[in-house]
Amino acid sequence: MAETTRHEIMLGEGAGTGTGQDLQLGMGPAHPAMHGIIRIVADLDGEIIRKADVEIGYLHRAFEKDCEVGGWNNAIPYTDRLNYVSPLINNFAYASAVEKLLGIEVTERCNYIRTIMSEISRVCDHLTCVGASSMELGAFTVFLYMIKAREFLWELVEDVTGARLTISYGRVGGVKADLPDGFEAKVRTAFKQTREVLDEVHRLLTGNRIFMDRMVGVGALSREETIAYAITGPLLRAVGVPYDVRRAAPHWAYDRVDFEVVTQPDGDNYARYLVRMAEMEQSMRIAEQALATMPGGAINVDFEGRAIDPAAYVDQGKQGKTEGLLLMPIRLSPNLQGQNKPAWDRVNADDKSVVLPPKETTYGSIEGLMNHFMLIMEGYGIRPPAGEAYFASEGANGELGFYVVSDGGDRPYRVRCRPPCLPPMAALHRMIEGEMIADLIPTFGSVNMIGGELDR
Amino acid sequence: MDGAAILERLQSRFGAAVVETHAHRGGHTAVVERAAIVDVLRFCRDEAELGFDMLSDLTAVDFLKFHGREDGPRFEVVYHLYSLAHNHRVRLKVRVDEDDALVPTAVSLWPIANWLEREVWDMFGIRFDGHPDPRRLLMYDEFVGHPLRKDYPINRRQPLIGPKI
Numbered sequence: 001m002a003e004t005t006r007h008e009i010m011l012g013e014g015a016g017t018g019t020g021q022d023l024q025l026g027m028g029p030a031h032p033a034m035h036g037i038i039r040i041v042a043d044l045d046g047e048i049i050r051k052a053d054v055e056i057g058y059l060h061r062a063f064e065k066d067c068e069v070g071g072w073n074n075a076i077p078y079t080d081r082l083n084y085v086s087p088l089i090n091n092f093a094y095a096s097a098v099e100k101l102l103g104i105e106v107t108e109r110c111n112y113i114r115t116i117m118s119e120i121s122r123v124c125d126h127l128t129c130v131g132a133s134s135m136e137l138g139a140f141t142v143f144l145y146m147i148k149a150r151e152f153l154w155e156l157v158e159d160v161t162g163a164r165l166t167i168s169y170g171r172v173g174g175v176k177a178d179l180p181d182g183f184e185a186k187v188r189t190a191f192k193q194t195r196e197v198l199d200e201v202h203r204l205l206t207g208n209r210i211f212m213d214r215m216v217g218v219g220a221l222s223r224e225e226t227i228a229y230a231i232t233g234p235l236l237r238a239v240g241v242p243y244d245v246r247r248a249a250p251h252w253a254y255d256r257v258d259f260e261v262v263t264q265p266d267g268d269n270y271a272r273y274l275v276r277m278a279e280m281e282q283s284m285r286i287a288e289q290a291l292a293t294m295p296g297g298a299i300n301v302d303f304e305g306r307a308i309d310p311a312a313y314v315d316q317g318k319q320g321k322t323e324g325l326l327l328m329p330i331r332l333s334p335n336l337q338g339q340n341k342p343a344w345d346r347v348n349a350d351d352k353s354v355v356l357p358p359k360e361t362t363y364g365s366i367e368g369l370m371n372h373f374m375l376i377m378e379g380y381g382i383r384p385p386a387g388e389a390y391f392a393s394e395g396a397n398g399e400l401g402f403y404v405v406s407d408g409g410d411r412p413y414r415v416r417c418r419p420p421c422l423p424p425m426a427a428l429h430r431m432i433e434g435e436m437i438a439d440l441i442p443t444f445g446s447v448n449m450i451g452g453e454l455d456r
Numbered sequence: 457m458d459g460a461a462i463l464e465r466l467q468s469r470f471g472a473a474v475v476e477t478h479a480h481r482g483g484h485t486a487v488v489e490r491a492a493i494v495d496v497l498r499f500c501r502d503e504a505e506l507g508f509d510m511l512s513d514l515t516a517v518d519f520l521k522f523h524g525r526e527d528g529p530r531f532e533v534v535y536h537l538y539s540l541a542h543n544h545r546v547r548l549k550v551r552v553d554e555d556d557a558l559v560p561t562a563v564s565l566w567p568i569a570n571w572l573e574r575e576v577w578d579m580f581g582i583r584f585d586g587h588p589d590p591r592r593l594l595m596y597d598e599f600v601g602h603p604l605r606k607d608y609p610i611n612r613r614q615p616l617i618g619p620k621i
Contacts, residue, residue: 057594064579065603065610100481227540230510230568241540248543386523387480390536390547392512401513403534407522418513418536426571455594 029058047436052429059451067415071381080166082453086121086396091170097391097402098172101384110174112294115253119283125396126276133445149197152190173355184291191284215270219431219443229427233398234275239267245394257289272446381410395420419453459484485547493550494560508537514572516580520606530554557582579604
């Protein structure tokens with residue numbers, strides 16, 4: 001007996017394999033389910049996608065070209081806008097690539113800060129991905145719950161960086177500022193709330209009949225094909241390959257914390273969902289361990305003197321009234337916490353040719369001012385020796401790589417970002433062809449396309 | 457296998473087709489003759505000891521304004537390979553001139569090369585011989601020029617609608 005075709009399943013026996021007349025449907029670039037702007041041109045036979053052509057590039061804003069016209073640190077704000085759901089990881093990965101090219105080591109405390117903030121960002125990213133894709137399947141409650149949890153974490157990010165989205169917190173050679181006072185306690189509270197949300201979502205979704213009908217067996221990709229398409233991150237781990245850059249090439253403080261590389265065997269949307277849910281718990285585990293073992297302790301101010309308002313400090317420095325300013329602690333606005341001088345040495349590499357001096361030194365001493373100018377002026381600045389370096393870190397969507405080339409000048413000769421969501425998008429047509437058009441929605445959601453890094 | 461051993465293996469297998477090898481900041485690079493690149497890539501993928509099953513990145517660099525290299529071949533096409541089984545990496549390069557910017561395609565080895573090569577064509581104007589779908593990837597079809605070339609001015613505007621500047 002001939003195998004029942006999908007057409008027959010839908011239309012009854014004898015319906016054959018189709019009419020042979022395909023309908024071409026263009027979805028996007030401005031389609032509500034396209035998560036931003038991409039276009040899928042699908043050839044439909046009934047509701048089955050026979051062939052799909054994915055078009056990208058609608059959010060292209062010349063990231064790589066822009067990086068070539070400023071100094072090495074000027075690219076940091078652009079990297080915020082690559083993956084705008086977890087911008088901290090992009091910041092740190094770019095900074096680490098340049099540090100690799102320079103051959104410098106950052107301080108231990110900085111490594112821990114990068115680890116903690118990256119893991120918080122990863123949880124934010126997974127929350128957004130799972131929340132948004134469940135919303136598209138009708139689970140609006142889940143979306144609201146998860147965005148609520150993301151809010152708790154974004155408050156942490158705001159505490160540390162002063163911004164919620166375009167954080168620009170990483171620096172070549174360190175980070176902008178130390179962690180604020182009482183950060184560990186805030187993290188503990190936020191993680192407790194996030195865990196409660198994850199628990200609620202597990203009870204709502206994992207095992208939910210409607211959700212599983214839409215997710216199990218849908219959008220699957222084989223292990224061989226996933227590897228051939230160079231797909232990394234949760235999608236690769238969802239086909240059972242335990243590849244995680246944090247484990248394979250431990251950077252920052254990942255070799256000093258315990259965590260599990262979560263895998264699932266099936267490779268379908270449901271497996272991707274399970275991987276992401278489990279990874280959030282692992283990320284929180286990493287952040288907690290790193291916070292507990294982080295070196296540095298409290299900031300020790302070992303000199304006396306009255307505190308001064310930062311604006312007044314800068315004003316006096318500009319007027320040349322620098323006498324006595326050098327040793328005076330400044331009171332910083334809440335969003336600039338941890339930028340004072342004792343914190344500076346702990347989170348930045350000990351290399352004056354790379355790291356800007358703290359503002360107290362810049363405005364309080366001639367050496368600091370000269371140091372600052374030598375790093376800011378055109379033609380000076382950070383000048384890595386001619387050469388190239390590729391640095392990979394584990395972004396929320398997979399291997400986030402930066403390939404940087406220097407000709408010995410003060411600006412990058414070439415910055416190449418290996419976007420983690422480009423390979424799954426290149427393979428998207430393989431995941432949706434032969435399936436129903438409605439299945440495109442959960443599959444596209446599980447890929448977690450981020451326009452900023454896809455199109456650069 | 458460490459990087460130096462990988463480079464040695466490639467040199468002993470391909471001899472003169474491996475033009476140059478070097479290591480910088482922990483990254484190992486082999487510059488390969490254009491005609492041999494597909495063979496080298498296939499060898500890297502299929503040889504059990506090397507086992508590079510992932511083409512993690514494919515991009516290019518324009519050396520037009522690179523101090524000291526202005527006169528050499530203008531472009532380098534850069535392949536980053538990664539092996540899941542052995543957890544090692546290698547970087548392969550092919551040098552091409554501007555008037556003969558053509559490299560054999562790697563689509564037959566890894567399907568991801570399809571999009572990555574389209575992007576290199578789009579951004580640098582390097583063509584890939586035998587590519588099944590040689591369209592631009594990020595820019596639109598009507599776009600003139602290749603924006604990541606060093607002689608493409610960053611402030612040039614090509615609006616689809618409205619006045620051309």
